[in-house]
Amino acid sequence: MITLRLFSALREIAGSKEVEVEGDTLAIGEALRQFAQRFGEKAQQVLFDKDGNLQQSVLLLVNGESAETGPQTQVKSGDVVSVLLPTAGG
Numbered sequence: 001m002i003t004l005r006l007f008s009a010l011r012e013i014a015g016s017k018e019v020e021v022e023g024d025t026l027a028i029g030e031a032l033r034q035f036a037q038r039f040g041e042k043a044q045q046v047l048f049d050k051d052g053n054l055q056q057s058v059l060l061l062v063n064g065e066s067a068e069t070g071p072q073t074q075v076k077s078g079d080v081v082s083v084l085l086p087t088a089g090g
Contacts, residue, residue, distance in 0.1 A: 002031050002075050005082040010035075013043050028060055028081055029071030046085065059084040 001020040011017055014035075021034040032054065036044040049055055060067035061082040067073040075081055 001077055002026070003080045004031060004035055005080055007083065008085045008087050009046050010043065010083055010085060013039050013046065023077070025074060025076045027071060028062070028067055028073050028075055029054055031075065031081060032071065032083070047083075057086045 002023055004019045004021060006014055006017055006019065019035060019038075021031045023031065023034075032047050036047055047055060047058060054071045059082075060070060060073070061084070062073060062075055063080055064082070067081070
């Protein structure tokens with residue numbers, strides 16, 4: 001299992017700070033697609049553009065380190081992927 005640590009809108013959508021997705025080894029993008037399939041259209045819109053690509057504004061960390069190749073970064077069971085969205089404030 002791979003753990004997605006969620007922030008801002010994704011946390012609200014899931015109703016939890018963390019969600020586990022199935023897989024021993026997979027790309028972060030695939031893990032996020034599993035998340036979007038489980039939590040519906042709102043999750044899909046927040047994470048992906050109309051062409052199905054991960055929104056450029058999404059920041060990904062694997063075990064606290066920057067995901068070097070973004071959504072193509074391979075993660076394995078036991079890894080924690082932090083998914084951060086831009087927030088507005090003032």
